[in-house]
Amino acid sequence: MSEKQQRLVLSIIQFLNQSIKDGTIREEDKESLEVAVQCIGEAFGVDPADQEQVNRLSVKPATLQTIFEVYLKTKDKIDSNAVQTASGTSSATPASPSTEDKAAAERSKQEGNALMNSKQYDKAINAYTEAIGLDPSNPVYFSNRAAAHSSKGDHLSAVVDAERAIELDPKFVRGYSRLGHAHYCIGDYAGAATAYRRGLDLEPKNSAMKTGLQNSEARIASDGADNARSPAAAPSDSPSGDGGGGLGGLADTLRNIGSTGAGGMPDLASMMNNPAMMQMAQQMMANGGLERLMSNPAVTNMMNRLNDGDGLPSMQELMENPGLRDL
Structure with missing residues (x-):
């Protein structure tokens, strides 16, 4: 057997x-x-x-229902494409929208981006759907809607939208990033690795996808050993080799998660849904990493900046801070 x-x-x-x-x-x-x-x-x-x-x-966090739902959504999309092609209208080459439709679609996209920034994900999805209805040939709209789906935890819908974006433009790198992230979040690490590799073929220096691929391959390699142990004893997902308790592993995970909205800091809801982030947080609390983090001078300086009204540092600045990296 x-x-x-x-x-x-x-x-x-x-x-x-x-x-x-x-x-x-x-x-x-x-x-x-x-x-x-x-x-x-x-x-x-x-x-x-x-x-x-x-x-x-166990195949958690996926279930039989969620896996079957991905299959049905994919099958429906393929069947729909076949019907449209047979009737002389290819879904891969939709009719060109008018200039007015394109302008209206861009306005809907901008509205969706603003809603994403305010974490109104359902409304953002509706805005991106309006943009798609006006201009179904633009892969950005499907990619943005995939990000909105992932932000609210509906990674299966994100898979479908990311694949559609890639179908419209096989060289659209962000589509592969969205697809890899969605597959990773439903526990399909092989699918995530494949998506990240395809994206890296187009953009070899993309650091976020490099980290995503490393994390996915690490989960694939240790899948058997991880499943045989309890979650608390599982090894770190971090490719940095720091055991998952230091901020180096946290930085790599943050790079992988990235921003799911239109710029800015990563979306916290998406981060908390990420299994690597949850495991890393547990390990930091267990080995005293949280106490060391709060007493680190780099963190104190960051909080002083916030109190002085200067705002939070950018994600790039955080990742490049040697004090945080050496924690």
């Missing part, structure tokens, strides 16, 4: 058990389904009560 088969079976069992608990299944059918779950587990050698096996086989 291959491990891939067992991972699929565990996902099915978890889906069925959840359906029993949340009331999806009628009361009179629960007992039969519980027997079926037990038989499935025994047939494939999967025991959902064995926590060590569950840690090894």
Whole structure:
């Protein structure tokens, strides 16, 4: 029995058990389904009560439903493209919008950017959707909407929009960055690595995608070992080799996450949804890194700047501060 088969079976069992608990299944059918779950587990050698096996086989943070949803969205997009192509209208080469439509689309995009800055993600998605309706040939609008989806935690929709942006312009580098980030956040590290590699083929010096690729490859390489251990014992995702407790690893993770809006600091909601960030925060608290951070002179200077009304330093400035890097 291959491990891939067992991972699929565990996902099915978890889906069925959840359906029993949340009331999806009628009361009179629960007992039969519980027997079926037990038989499935025994047939494939999967025991959902064995926590060590569950840690090894789990596909979290993805679930069977989310994986299936990605498939359906992708299939619907492909089917829609096929229908339009058959009718003589290729989705890859939509009819050129008028000058007025392009101008209105840009206004909607700017509105979406402003809404992103104020963290009104649903309204931003609506604004970008309006821009797409006016000018569906512009990959930037799909890329921005992907960022908005990721900011609210809907990384599956972000995957679909990022792929659409790349379909419209295979040389649109930001689309690969959005796609890599979305795949990483749903736990598809192989898909994330592929997206980052494709982007680096076009822009080899892009530091954010280099870091994203390094983090993704690190997760792929250590996937088996990580799943066999509890999350607290898992090694760092950071390619800097500092164990995840220092700010060097934090800096690399911040570079990977980047800004999901129109410039400025990274979006905190997106950062907190990032599994690497959550693990790193836990490690910093466990090994005293947080106390060392708050007592560091570079941090004190940054807070004094804020109190004096000078505002927060830029992300680039933070990343280049030797005091923070050497923490």
